[in-house]
Amino acid sequence: MEAGTPRQNKIARLIQKEMADMLQKYGKDWLPGVIISVSAVRISPDFSFARCYLSIFPTTKNTEIVEKLNGNVKELRYQLGTRIKNQVRKIPEIALYLDDSLDYIDNIENLLKE
Numbered sequence: 001m002e003a004g005t006p007r008q009n010k011i012a013r014l015i016q017k018e019m020a021d022m023l024q025k026y027g028k029d030w031l032p033g034v035i036i037s038v039s040a041v042r043i044s045p046d047f048s049f050a051r052c053y054l055s056i057f058p059t060t061k062n063t064e065i066v067e068k069l070n071g072n073v074k075e076l077r078y079q080l081g082t083r084i085k086n087q088v089r090k091i092p093e094i095a096l097y098l099d100d101s102l103d104y105i106d107n108i109e110n111l112l113k114e
Contacts, residue, residue: 009088015043019082020038023054023069035056036057073094073095073096
């Protein structure tokens with residue numbers, strides 16, 4: 001369940017949708033052969049900071065890919081700003097994190113099978 005006010009949830013969903021679209025379109029050039037999805041976005045109460053959690057396939061170079069994307073975070077924020085400038089007053093700072101929940105679930109399933 002999402003935490004926060006309805007406005008926070010609405011903006012978080014908007015950022016999640018737009019970031020996913022951007023990473024699909026621009027990710028082809030930056031990271032060929034990699035599928036990136038935005039699994040969750042958490043936004044601060046003052047809408048100045050957004051944490052984006054990414055699921056990456058294949059999982060062999062997860063940390064490298066997140067570091068590469070964090071190196072391009074200014075460009076991503078600019079592109080996000082051009083997309084959502086009419087819905088928000090302030091474009092939030094973005095931080096990208098690896099969402100390892102799928103690996104965690106897979107690990108638990110493997111342990112239960114043993």
